Amino acid sequence: MNIDSPEAEELTSNQKRDLLFNVNQSLELSLQKFDNEWWPLVSNIWMGFNFKKKNGDTTTTYTCHLTKCKQSSERKEGVPSNKRRKTKIRPPNLCFAKIKVTRFFQEGKVKIERFPDSPNHMHSLEESDKVKQPQIIRNLVVQEAIKNYRPPAILNAVKEYASEKMDLGTSVKELRLKEVTNIKYKVCGALDAHLIDSTHKTNRYDYRLFTLYIRNGYGCWDVGAHFFVSNEDSDTISEALKIVRRFVRNWKPRYFLQDQSNIEEKSIKLAFPGLINGEQECEVIFCTVHLQRTWMHKIYEVDTRKKMTQAMYKWTRIGVTSTNALESFHSELKRTTSPQHGIIGACHKITTLDQKKREDSDFVSFEFRIKKISVMGVDEEILQEIHKFPFPVQKMLTEEACAVEK
Numbered sequence: 001m002n003i004d005s006p007e008a009e010e011l012t013s014n015q016k017r018d019l020l021f022n023v024n025q026s027l028e029l030s031l032q033k034f035d036n037e038w039w040p041l042v043s044n045i046w047m048g049f050n051f052k053k054k055n056g057d058t059t060t061t062y063t064c065h066l067t068k069c070k071q072s073s074e075r076k077e078g079v080p081s082n083k084r085r086k087t088k089i090r091p092p093n094l095c096f097a098k099i100k101v102t103r104f105f106q107e108g109k110v111k112i113e114r115f116p117d118s119p120n121h122m123h124s125l126e127e128s129d130k131v132k133q134p135q136i137i138r139n140l141v142v143q144e145a146i147k148n149y150r151p152p153a154i155l156n157a158v159k160e161y162a163s164e165k166m167d168l169g170t171s172v173k174e175l176r177l178k179e180v181t182n183i184k185y186k187v188c189g190a191l192d193a194h195l196i197d198s199t200h201k202t203n204r205y206d207y208r209l210f211t212l213y214i215r216n217g218y219g220c221w222d223v224g225a226h227f228f229v230s231n232e233d234s235d236t237i238s239e240a241l242k243i244v245r246r247f248v249r250n251w252k253p254r255y256f257l258q259d260q261s262n263i264e265e266k267s268i269k270l271a272f273p274g275l276i277n278g279e280q281e282c283e284v285i286f287c288t289v290h291l292q293r294t295w296m297h298k299i300y301e302v303d304t305r306k307k308m309t310q311a312m313y314k315w316t317r318i319g320v321t322s323t324n325a326l327e328s329f330h331s332e333l334k335r336t337t338s339p340q341h342g343i344i345g346a347c348h349k350i351t352t353l354d355q356k357k358r359e360d361s362d363f364v365s366f367e368f369r370i371k372k373i374s375v376m377g378v379d380e381e382i383l384q385e386i387h388k389f390p391f392p393v394q395k396m397l398t399e400e401a402c403a404v405e406k
Helices: 006-010 013-021 031-042 125-131 135-145 151-165 177-188 234-247 262-271 288-298 302-316 324-334 343-369 380-386 391-405
Strands: 027-030 046-054 057-064 098-104 109-114 193-199 208-215 221-229 255-258 283-286
Touching: 013 031, 013 125, 027 031, 031 109, 031 135, 135 151, 135 177, 151 177, 193 262, 193 324, 208 234, 208 324, 221 234, 221 324, 221 343, 234 262, 255 262, 262 283, 324 343, 343 391, 380 391
Parallel strands: 193 255, 255 283
Antiparallel strands: 027 109, 046 057, 057 098, 098 109, 193 208, 208 221
16 A cells, blocks of 8 residues: 555544554555654554664564563562552563564655564554553653643643644543653753842942852752843843843743842843743742741731741742752852952952852762762672662662661
C-alpha cells in the first residue's frame, strides 16, 4: 500500500496508528513523512530489536515494547515493608509482535512490513499508551513546557489540543501529571524563582546596586546579573532588566521574589509584561520575612499572626519565601567595598565576590556528582550500589541501610 497517494492524506492520526499497530499489509511512504508524521505516533509501541545495513540501506526489526526481553531485578530479602520504595514491576513476555522497517535512502522511501511469522499484538493500543506516551505527545508537552506554565496547566492544554486538533484523544487521556512534571523539569530546570534586591553605599556616586540572584539545579544560589542605577524609579529599573534580557534571550522567569518595594514590582511588570505581549506570565511575590515584620507592627493577636503566616506560605508554594540569601550577599559585599570607591573599583570588588560565590556553587555541584560516602557497618556491595547516586541521596540511603542492619 502506497501511503503517499492522495487518499492517504485524509487519514486521521488514529487511523495511522492503527495501520502501524497491527501491520497487516506492507506500507510504503517517503522518509520525511515517516520520520516526521508517522513514526512519532507509534514510537511508544515499538522498540529496536535488530539492525542491519546493506548497500547504504538499513533494515531495523522492531519488537513490541511490552515484550520486555530482560527480567527485572528482584528486591533484596530482609528489607522491612515500611523501608521499601513503592515501585511497580511490569511482567515480561506480554506480547511478541514484530515489524520490519527498511529505509531506502537513494529512493527516499521507507517500507514497513510485518516480520515473518509474527503474531498480532496480544493487547490493545491503549495498553501501550498506559506504559509510555508516543513522541508526538511528548513533543507537545515540551512545546508547552518552554512557556514555563505550571504542570497542571500544561497537562490541560496538551489534552485539549491533542483531542480537538490532532484526533489523539484516546492516547492523550493516559498522559499523567507526573510525566508532565518530569518533562518540564528537564526543559526548564529548577529555576522557579529569582531574587531581586538593591543596596547602597557601594560607590561614591551613591548609585544603587541591584542584584539578580538565581538558584541552580543543585539548590545553590548564584549571581545572575548586577546593574547600577542613578535614579531608583520603575522606568530606570525596567530598562536595566530589558538590557539583561538582551544578553539572555531565553530568560523567562516565572516568579520574582522581592521585599516590599512597589517600585521594583512595577519595573518587573514593565520588563516582563506577560500574556499582553504573548509571553509567559511573571508573578511578583513579596518576601515573607518583610511581610511578617509589617504584621508585627500592625497585628497584635498571636492566633491571627499564625493564620496569616499559614495562608502566606500556602499561597507561595515555590519553596523559596525569603530574600535572606541575597541580603547576606549584599552584607558580605559591603565588608569589601567602600562609599569612596568609584564605579570601576566597585565593579572589581563585585566580580571578586561573584567569583567566590561561583566557586562555592561549583564545589557543591562537584560534591553532588562525584563525592562518595564512607560508612562503617554497611556491606561493601550495598555501598557500591549507593555510590551510583548523588551525594545527598547517598546520605539518605546509608541512614536507611544502617537502620536495616540494626
